[in-house]
Amino acid sequence: MIGHIITIAWKELLHLRKDRFLIPVFVIGGILELSLIAWATGQPIDNIPMAVVDLDQSPQSEALIDALDASDTLTHKQTVSSVDKVYDLMQRNDAVLGVVIPEGYGAAVTAGERPSVRLISNGAEAVQATEAERTAQDIIFRQGMRDAYHMEPADYESELPKVTVKYNEDLKRGWYTLPAESGFIFYIFTVILASLAISRERERGTYEQLLVMPYRSIEVILGKALAPMLVGTSLFLAMMGLTVFAFGVPFRGSFILLLVIALLYLMAEMNKGVLMSIGSRTQLQAMLLVFVLAIVDMIFSGYAVAVDTMPPAIRTLSNFVPIRHWLIIVRGVMLKDVGLSVLWPHVAAILAIGVVYATITASQYRRHTD
Amino acid sequence: MMLAIARKEFIHILRDRGTFLLVTIGPLFLMVIFTYTLTTDVKEAPLAVIDLAHNDASTALIDRLDASPKIHVERHLASADETDNLFKRGEVVAAVVIPADYGQVSLTRVPQVEAIIDGTEPISAETVLTEVYQIADAHSRELAGDALQSDLFEPPIYTTQERLYNDALSSKVDFYPGLMGMMLGLPAIALSLSLARERENGTLEQLMATPIAKRALLLGKLWPYLGFGMVDVYALLALGQWVYDVPFTGNLLAYSLIAFLFMFASLGMGLVVSVIARTQQVAVVIAILVFFIPPFFMSGTFFPVDAMPQLVQLEMMSLPATHFVTAGKAIYLQGTALRELWLQVVLLTVISVEMLEVSTFIFRKKVVGGFRRPAPPVLTTKENALS
Numbered sequence: 001m002i003g004h005i006i007t008i009a010w011k012e013l014l015h016l017r018k019d020r021f022l023i024p025v026f027v028i029g030g031i032l033e034l035s036l037i038a039w040a041t042g043q044p045i046d047n048i049p050m051a052v053v054d055l056d057q058s059p060q061s062e063a064l065i066d067a068l069d070a071s072d073t074l075t076h077k078q079t080v081s082s083v084d085k086v087y088d089l090m091q092r093n094d095a096v097l098g099v100v101i102p103e104g105y106g107a108a109v110t111a112g113e114r115p116s117v118r119l120i121s122n123g124a125e126a127v128q129a130t131e132a133e134r135t136a137q138d139i140i141f142r143q144g145m146r147d148a149y150h151m152e153p154a155d156y157e158s159e160l161p162k163v164t165v166k167y168n169e170d171l172k173r174g175w176y177t178l179p180a181e182s183g184f185i186f187y188i189f190t191v192i193l194a195s196l197a198i199s200r201e202r203e204r205g206t207y208e209q210l211l212v213m214p215y216r217s218i219e220v221i222l223g224k225a226l227a228p229m230l231v232g233t234s235l236f237l238a239m240m241g242l243t244v245f246a247f248g249v250p251f252r253g254s255f256i257l258l259l260v261i262a263l264l265y266l267m268a269e270m271n272k273g274v275l276m277s278i279g280s281r282t283q284l285q286a287m288l289l290v291f292v293l294a295i296v297d298m299i300f301s302g303y304a305v306a307v308d309t310m311p312p313a314i315r316t317l318s319n320f321v322p323i324r325h326w327l328i329i330v331r332g333v334m335l336k337d338v339g340l341s342v343l344w345p346h347v348a349a350i351l352a353i354g355v356v357y358a359t360i361t362a363s364q365y366r367r368h369t370d
Numbered sequence: 371m372m373l374a375i376a377r378k379e380f381i382h383i384l385r386d387r388g389t390f391l392l393v394t395i396g397p398l399f400l401m402v403i404f405t406y407t408l409t410t411d412v413k414e415a416p417l418a419v420i421d422l423a424h425n426d427a428s429t430a431l432i433d434r435l436d437a438s439p440k441i442h443v444e445r446h447l448a449s450a451d452e453t454d455n456l457f458k459r460g461e462v463v464a465a466v467v468i469p470a471d472y473g474q475v476s477l478t479r480v481p482q483v484e485a486i487i488d489g490t491e492p493i494s495a496e497t498v499l500t501e502v503y504q505i506a507d508a509h510s511r512e513l514a515g516d517a518l519q520s521d522l523f524e525p526p527i528y529t530t531q532e533r534l535y536n537d538a539l540s541s542k543v544d545f546y547p548g549l550m551g552m553m554l555g556l557p558a559i560a561l562s563l564s565l566a567r568e569r570e571n572g573t574l575e576q577l578m579a580t581p582i583a584k585r586a587l588l589l590g591k592l593w594p595y596l597g598f599g600m601v602d603v604y605a606l607l608a609l610g611q612w613v614y615d616v617p618f619t620g621n622l623l624a625y626s627l628i629a630f631l632f633m634f635a636s637l638g639m640g641l642v643v644s645v646i647a648r649t650q651q652v653a654v655v656i657a658i659l660v661f662f663i664p665p666f667f668m669s670g671t672f673f674p675v676d677a678m679p680q681l682v683q684l685e686m687m688s689l690p691a692t693h694f695v696t697a698g699k700a701i702y703l704q705g706t707a708l709r710e711l712w713l714q715v716v717l718l719t720v721i722s723v724e725m726l727e728v729s730t731f732i733f734r735k736k737v738v739g740g741f742r743r744p745a746p747p748v749l750t751t752k753e754n755a756l757s
Contacts, residue, residue: 168492342459
C-alpha cells in the first residue's frame, strides 16, 4: 500500500516539476505578498494630516500647536483662518483632524479657567480619525497641565489610570496580520495544488486510467495528497522563517508543537482541496471553487478582523472553518506561548473537520466517472 | 468588427454560468459577506474585573464599565493571578484591577485602577484600551471632585468633538466605498480568464484567423465586462444606500465617471494578465494576487496609504484601485466635486490607456502556443534519468 501511495505521489511531484509556471508563481507571489503586507502593516498609523485654526495667536496656543505637531501621529499640514476652511480641507481629504483654538485661549489656560478646544474629525477616514482624536485629547490634556499648573507628566502620571499592554506591547498591526498572512499563503497554495490533482486527470482524460489501476481509492487519494502536503510544509517553513526572521514577529511558544499542528491543519485543508477537485469537472472550475472558498475562509477566520467583533451567527459558523482555529493557534503559540492544554479544543476541531472531509472524499471518489 | 467580438463575448458571459455569476451576483454576494464580517467596531468586548476594594466607588465604576456598549464585564476575579490564563484562552481581552483603597481620595493621592490589555488583536485592543482608560479617568475625576468639593480635578482644557460625514466613526461607513474597489475587481478577473480560456480551448487561433485588428479584438473583449461592471456599480450603490445605511452624498454622474474609468483601467490590467498567462489557472492565480489581495490592504480601505512607506505608496499609485478608492470615497461620503479630483481622473485615464497599449503590444497575433515550444534539453535528459 505504501508503495502505491509513494508511486502516485512521485507522479504528482513530476507533474509539478513539469509545470514551469505554477510553482514560481506560488513562491515568488507568496514572498512578494508577504513582504508587501509586512511593509504596509509594519507601522503604526502615523502622519495624520491636521489643520489648525488659531484664533488666539498667543504663546500658549503656539505651544499647543507645536506639541500636537511634535507627536508622530499628527502632522501639522496647514494653518487656516476659519472653521469653514477646515470643512473645505476635509472635503478634499487634505485634513483628517481640525483643531480650533478659541480666542482668549492663552489667558484662560494660564488663569486656570479651562478653555474649550474644538476638535473636528473627518469620519470618512474612521480609523485615522479615531487615532487622531485620541492622540489630540491626550496632548491637549498634557499641555494644559503644563500651562495651567506647571506640571510635567511625571508629576501626575500616578494619578492617572495605568494601562499595560501584553503580548503585543506596541500594538503593532503586523504582529497580528503577518502570522495570519503567512498561514493563508501556505494554505491556499496547498489547496490549489490539491484541487488540481484530480480535476487535471479528468480534464486530460486520464482519470479513467487511474480508476482501472489496481490501486484502491484510498491509495490514490493519499498519494495525490502527499505531494501538496510536501509543498505546503515547505511553504509553511519558508513563510514562518520570513515572518520571524525578516519581519521580526516574535516566536514565543514551541515550534515543534506548531509544526505538528500545522501538519494536521494542512491535512484537513488538503482533504477539502481534493474534495473540491473530485467535485469539479475542469481544473479551472476547481480553481475558482478554491478561490471562492478562500474568500469565505478569509472572512470567517479573523484573518484581518477579530472574530469577536462579528455578529453571533457568523461567529458560530466560523467554528466550522479550519483556518479560524489555525489562526487562533498560530497567534497563541507565537505571541502568547500558549500550550496544548489551552489549544486542544481547536486542534480537535481541525481534526474533526479533516476527518469529515476525508470521509466525504473517500465516498465520492469512484462515483464521479462521467 | 469590435462590436462583433463584443457581442460574442456578451453571449459567452450569458451562457457560461461561472462567468455570469462572477460578474453579476459575485460582487453583491461578497459585499454582503464583507460588510458583515469586516467591521472593526468593537461591541461588548469581554472584560475581567478584579475588585479589591468592594466599596460603593468600585461598584459604581464596574457598573459604568459594563454600561459601555464597547465592553462588558464578563468575569469577576478574586486576584490578578488568573488573568494570564484567561488571556491565553482568549476568554477576556482586558483585565481591570481596582486597588483596595479605590475611592479614598485625598489632595495628595487619588488611587487609580490598573488595566491590562491583551494586545494580540491590536485594532480592537486599542479601542478597548481607550474606552477603559476614559471611563476610569472620568470616574476618578468625579470621585475626587465630589470628595474634596473642588474642581481641581477637572481637565485643564476641555475639548469638544465634531465629526463630519460619519458621526459614529463607524468602520462600515469608512470601508464600504473602499470595498467597492475590491468587488469591482471581479469583472477584471473574469476577463483575464476569458482570453486565457480562448487560448486553452484553441478558439484563439480561430479569432486570429479573422482579419480583426489586435486592438479591436482586445477592446471588443473588454466592453461587455465593462457593461456588467457598471451594472454592478449601481447595484452596490443601492445596496449601500438602502440595506447598509451608508448614505451616498455626492453626484451620481461624477461617481459613474470615476467608476467607469476605474473599471476600464482594471479591465485593461486584466487583459495584460490574460495575455501574459498561458493557461487559465495561471491567470486566476495572477489575477487574485493583482486584483484582490493588494487592494484589500493597500487601497486605503483598511490601512491608510498616508502611513505607508514611500516605496509602497509609489507602488500603490500604479494600481487603479488606489485612485478609485480615493476619488470614489470622496464623492460617496463627502460629496466632493469632480473638479477637486482631477488628479485621480487623469491618473485613471493614463493607466487605462497604458494598459490597453501594453496588452496590445505584447499580444501577438501569431500561433505560438505554450504547448508547442520544445522543452529545454536539460529537462529532457533528467526526465530520462528519472524514468
